Amino acid sequence: MAEHVTHEHDVLVIGAGGAGLRAAAEAAAAGVSVAVISKSLLGKAHTVMAEGGIAAALANVDDRDSWRVHFADTMRGGQYLNSWRMAELHAKEAPACVRELEAWGAVFDRTADGRILQRNFGGHRYPRLAHVGDRTGLEMIRTLQDHDIHLGMDVFMEYTVVALLKDGGRIAGAFGYDRERGRFHLFRAKAVILATGGIGRAYKITSNSWEYTGDGHALAYHAGASLMDMEFVQFHPTGMIWPPSVRGILVTEGVRGEGGVLRNKDGRRFMFDDIPAAYANxxxxxxxxxxxxxxxxxxxxxxxxxLTRDHVARCIRREVREGRGSPHGGVFLDIAWIKNRIPNAAEHIKKKLPSMYHQFKQLADIDITVEAMEVGPTTHYVMGGVRVDPDSQMSDVPGLFAAGECGAGLHGANRLGGNSLSDLLVFGKRAGQYAAGYARENSLGVIHSDEVAAAEKHALAPFERDGAEGPYAVQHALQDMMQDLVGIVRQEKEMLQALERIQEFKLRASRAGVSGHREYNPGWHTAIDLNNLLTVSEMVTRAALERKESRGAHFRDDFPAKDDKFGSCNIVIRKGPGGEMxxxxxxxxxxxxxxxxxxQEMK
Amino acid sequence: MSTATFRIWRGEKGAGKFQDYSTEVSSGMVVLDAVHRIQAEQANNLAVRWNCKAGKCGSCSAEINGMPKLMCMTRLNSLPLEQPVTIEPMKAFPHVRDLVTDVSWNYSVKKNIAKFTPRPPDAPDGTWRMAQKDADRVQEFRKCIECFLCQDVCHVLREHHMHEQFVGPRFLVYAAALEMNPLDQADRVPALRQQYGIGLCNITKCCTKVCPENITITDNAIIPLKERVVDRFFDPLTKLFRVFGAGSR
Structure with missing residues (x-):
């Protein structure tokens, strides 16, 4: 066995986005020792990409809002597959979490009487999103980061975990490497919180960065935890589509919240053509x-x-398929038109949507105060993840918790915009609190050296191979395949084909070699992450095959209607004794x- | 499709050399796209930091044809492609490998700046009241994505290596965001003068020029902070008041 450095903490948080940083703050405040592992530098996680805002029924802008309305909106948006207990806790606790952010230094946009301003968003009945222009995620992650650094926790930047370690049934720690030197590290911990975010890199067109390879999903799966709702992958309706190199970059729903409209090539507002019954009123x-x-x-x-993101994304796809799309295969999103309605529209747009203005100006030569944007769906978020106890966020592996995108339950079949940031706060906090409690009641587990040796061997395997093919080629092929065969619209024949292809990719991945040494070697990191991508791709495909109906983000061409039989169950995934899914x-x-x-009241 | 050459710094811990890579380029590509293509097809182990690819996370800072920029926001059509495009790591921080530098100093500097310390809440529900006008001023500074390009071009850090005496423009902006937050009650003025070394800034405005978020670093953050230091420590009238115990912030 090669050398590794050993660290010991009460609570280990894997992931340093909104959920991880909020969990770490709570655990540290509870007085236990905390380590945070961040795959990138601190403050760079996907949370910075969140634009629109944090959903919380503060009722600052419309006093008819309350946790009850927020709860009903979340359940309706999730097509009632949500964990109702999580939806209840979330709606009740989000306002306090937003106020807490302000107490930690976040500077939100204000109402005329100086309170936190809230904006409209898809699926939310009243203006509910606390925001800072269109850079709310940056404000949130920076506030949490700047708060956490004064709490005495150990932060391990640019570290990646490759395996969770167990002692009998319970969690005992994690094993990983640091990017800079490529050294191995053993993290012993009484409790471990997964806060690793999503799986967007399984698809070709995505708003997610290189980090989102489903690490937490795969780590939990191999550690024996259950996952659920993996068939529900959110395709955000509005990603950039032109030029090709920016394809997938997010265009915030805030554009539509501020009055932006969707049109097809004939100038028609096609969203009026198909309004689901549940939302007609x-x-x-x-x-x-x-x-x-x-x-x-x-x-x-x-x-x-x-309307909800799943529905808008499908309407856009329909327009494009039926030949009414924009020149580059999307539709038009127009905010410039508001100049017919309000004075100083250009200034107003720049003030309300500054990063959208710059993003299009710099990357696409388009002035959104003058012209319409071209947009199309992009892989954005996974509703599915580790199945957890709604109150404590503990998985079915004792001592292993999950919060944020890598956990499941709150969003059901479709997530409402703005409910992600509030999810990170509410359940990050709860995971931190309960993990600290668990750590106080339990001692460190025993580390089994054979588990460590196996993790190490697995991590180093790519250097032992002289395969002609590198990991990037396999990753790109997998992304193309998932986009084509397990995308927005699915059918059994294609998904069965996808399962076969995944087996081929597994073989190719097991042969893909890397050159160079262990110090800051992205080829090596990609080879390791590829295993996780393959695991989550298989989960998405198998769960999608099992759900023989269309609901929320999951749409089947061969079963285009909802089926009540599936309306009362979740699809749960677990690793079997023989290693089978x-x-x-x-x-x-x-x-x-x-x-x-x-x-009933809110119908 | 046409081909362009990218002259990328390869090496470790300061030692290394430029290496030329030719790759296909197409309309709308940014420098980071070209680097990714080279990494995927020709140099799997090319070390580069990136995350959002949309100018929001500040990870992919580098020097492109000698200019400090975000690779994800630098369009190829803004560069003369008939000659090689040079891409180098930032120079104000220790080199790690290829385009990656050790920026950990920035994270330790931040820890030493007094944290946000709000006054008691204005309302019984624990909330505060703030005018949008006051928020605007602070929000300009809070746009910072911590790309550290301003630190990279600051002469005090880049040429004079005074990392021990001077926190650099990024953390003067950070201090300004705290000092000008109407809710904050901490006093960072003595530290600005002593530990943060604000006097070392000689207002050449290089930082403002490279800021990808267009924060008016020098005029809106650093100069007002310098004025606070001067008012506190060098203004004869204030000094007099302080002697008699009537000093103000």
Whole structure:
């Protein structure tokens, strides 16, 4: 066995985005020793890309809002597959979490009377998103980062975990490497929190960076935890599509919240053509009413552009497929048109959407105050993840917790915009609190050297191979395949083909070699991450095959309608005793009467 | 499609040399796209930091044809492609490998700046009131994506290596965001003068010129902070007041 450095902490947090940093803050405040492992530098996680805002029923802008409305909106958006307990906790606790961010130094946009301003967003009945222009995620991660560095925790920047270690049934720590030197590190911990984010890199067109290779999903799976809802991958309706090199970069829903409209090549606002029954009562009938809604008219209903992301993405795909798309295969998103409605529109747009303005100006030579943008769906988020106890966020491996995107439950079949940042805060905090509690009640587990040796051997394997093919080629082929065969619209034949291809890719990945040595070698890192991508791709495909209906973000051409049989169960995945991937349906627990009542009232 | 040459610094811990790579380029590409293509096809172990690829995370800082820039926001059509495009790591920090430098100094500097310390909440529900006008001023500084390009071009750090005496423009902006936050009550003025070394800045505005977020670093952050230091420590009237115990911040 090669050398490694050993570290000991009460709580180990893997991931340093919003959920990880919030969890670490809570655990540190509880008085236990905390380590945070960050795959990149601190403050660079995907949370910085969140633009629109944090959903919380503060009721600063519309006093009709309350946790009850937020709860009902979240459940409706998730097509009732959500963990109702998580949706309840989230709606109740998000406002306090936002206020706490302000106490830690976040500077939100303000209402006229000096309180935190809130904006409209898809699927939210009232203006609910606390925001800072269109860079809310940056504000959030910086606030958490600057808060955490004064709490005495150890931060390991540019470290990657390759395996979780167990002692019997419970968690005992994690094994990983540092990027700069390529040395191995053993992290012993009483409790481990996974906060590794998403799986976007399994797809070709994505808003996610290189980091989002499903590490936490795969680590938890191999450690024996259950995962659920993996068939639900959110394709954000508006990503950039031109020029090709920027394809997938996010265009915030805030554009539509501020009055931006979607048009096809004929200039038609096609979103009016298909309004789901569940939203018919809440959606405007006319363009005029939609505009009034975006301008704060409390009697107006939301424009159809602000329907849920799954629906908008499918409508865009339909327009393109039926030949009504824009020149580069998307549709037009127009905010410039508001100049017909308000004075100083150009200044207003730059003030409300500054990074969108710069992004298009610099990367696409488009002035969004003058011209329409071309947009199309991009892989953005995975609703599925580690199955956790709703209150504590603990997985079914004792001592292993999960929070944020790598956990499952809050969002069900489709996540509402803005519910991600609040998810990170509410459940990051809870994971930190309960992990600290677990750490206080348990001692360090025993580390088994054979597990460590196996993890190390696995990590170093790519150097032993002289395969002609490098890891990038396999990764790109996998991304193309997932995009084509397990994308926005799915069918059994294609997904069975996808499973075969995944087996081929596994073989290719096991042969892919890397050159050079262990110090800051991205080829090596890609080879390691590729294993996780393959695991999560298989999970998504198998879960999607199992759900023979269309619901939320999961749409099947061969089963285009909802099926009640599937409306009351989650698809749960677990590693079987022989290493095979096991899929089963599990009924959703019965919702308490009071919560059912809320949903009825808000229909 | 046409071909362009990229002259990339390869090596470790300061030692190394430029290596030329030719690769296909197409309309709309940015420098980071070309680097990625080279990494995927010709040099799998080429070390480079990046994350968001949209100018929001500040990871891919480098010197492109000698100019400090984000690789993800530098369009190839803004560069003369008939000659090789040189890409080098930042110079104000210790070199690690290829385009990657050790920026950990920045993280330790930040730890030593007094944290946000709000006044008691204005309302019983634990919230504060703030005018948007006051928020605007602080929000300009909070746009910072910590790319450290301003640190890279600052003469005090780059040429004079005074990392022990001077926190650099990034952390003067950080201090300004705290000092000008209407809710904050901590006093960083003595530290600005002593530990942060604000006097070492001679207002050449190089930092402002390279800021990808267009923060008016010198005029809006550093100069007002310098004025606070001068008012506190060098203004004869204030000094007099302080002697008699009537000093103000």
């Amino acid at each position: 809440q959606t405007s009938d006319t363009e005029e009413e939609g505009w009034r809604y975006t301008q704060g008219d409390k009697n107006a209903r939301r424009p159809p552009e602000l 096991q899929i089963r349906r599990e009924p959703i627990p019965e919702m308490p009467v009071e919560l059912k009542q809320i949903i």
